[in-house]
Amino acid sequence: MKTDQITIRRLFLGNANAYVVISGNEAAIIDGGLGSRPQRFVDALSAGEGEIRVRYIAVTHAHYDHVGSIRALKQKFPDAAIVAHQIEADNLREGASPVPRGTMWFSRPVSWLGCWLFHNCIRFAGIAVDLEIGDRLECRLGGSELEFFHTPGHTSGSLCVRVGREAVFVGDSVFHVLPGCFFPPFADQPDLIVASWQRIAATGVRMLYPGHGRPVLLKKFVAGNGRFNQPTW
Numbered sequence: 001m002k003t004d005q006i007t008i009r010r011l012f013l014g015n016a017n018a019y020v021v022i023s024g025n026e027a028a029i030i031d032g033g034l035g036s037r038p039q040r041f042v043d044a045l046s047a048g049e050g051e052i053r054v055r056y057i058a059v060t061h062a063h064y065d066h067v068g069s070i071r072a073l074k075q076k077f078p079d080a081a082i083v084a085h086q087i088e089a090d091n092l093r094e095g096a097s098p099v100p101r102g103t104m105w106f107s108r109p110v111s112w113l114g115c116w117l118f119h120n121c122i123r124f125a126g127i128a129v130d131l132e133i134g135d136r137l138e139c140r141l142g143g144s145e146l147e148f149f150h151t152p153g154h155t156s157g158s159l160c161v162r163v164g165r166e167a168v169f170v171g172d173s174v175f176h177v178l179p180g181c182f183f184p185p186f187a188d189q190p191d192l193i194v195a196s197w198q199r200i201a202a203t204g205v206r207m208l209y210p211g212h213g214r215p216v217l218l219k220k221f222v223a224g225n226g227r228f229n230q231p232t233w
C-alpha cells in the first residue's frame with residue numbers, strides 16, 4: 001500500500017501480522033510476528049527507494065506471537081528504538097507472555113489449556129525497551145506524524161501506533177480474522193476494550209491494521225460496531 005507519503009507493508013509471520021511503515025527515508029517496524037524471521041523485514045525495507053533508516057521498532061504488546069523477530073531486528077538495526085508501553089516493559093525484558101483470558105465460548109477453553117500447559121506464561125527471549133510510553137507520545141517519521149497511544153484491554157499495556165491521517169496499527173485491540181467481528185477473543189481486561197476502540201475511532205484515520213486478519217477501513221469498523229459492545233456469543 002502506498003500513499004503520497006507513506007508506504008505500508010504487511011508481513012504475515014506465523015499466525016500474526018507485522019508491519020513495515022516507510023515515510024521519506026525513515027521506517028518504523030510494528031511487531032515482530034511469530035518466530036524469528038528478520039530477513040522478511042530487511043526485504044520489505046529494501047524494496048524502498050534509497051537508504052532507509054529504521055527509527056522505531058514498536059511492540060503493540062508482549063505476547064509471544066508479536067515479538068518473534070524483535071531481538072534479531074534490534075541486532076540488525078541497533079540505532080532503532082524498541083518502543084512499548086511502560087506496563088509491558090517488564091514482561092518484554094523477562095521474555096514473559098502471560099496467557100490472556102478467553103472472552104468467547106471457543107477461546108475460554110483455549111486460554112484454560114494454555115494456562116495449564118505453560119503455567120500461565122509462554123516464554124520468549126527477553127528484549128530491553130528503549131522508549132517506554134505512558135498515555136501517548138507524538139513524534140515524527142520522515143515527513144509524517146507518528147503517535148503511540150495506550151489502548152488497554154487485550155493486555156493492560158496494549159499500544160496502538162498512528163501514522164498521520166492514514167493508519168492506526170492496532171495490535172490485538174481489534175481482531176479482524178472473521179468479517180465484521182472485531183472483539184478480541186482473548187483479553188485480560190475485556191471491560192476496557194470499548195473505551196480503547198473509541199480512542200482508536202477518534203483518530204479519524206482511513207485504515208486500521210490489526211495484528212490478526214486483514215486491514216479494515218475505519219468507517220467499516222465503526223459501522224460494524226454501531227453497538228460498540230462486546231458480542232454475547
Ligand SMILES: [Zn+2]
Nearest residue numbers: 061063154172
Ligand atoms: Zn495478543
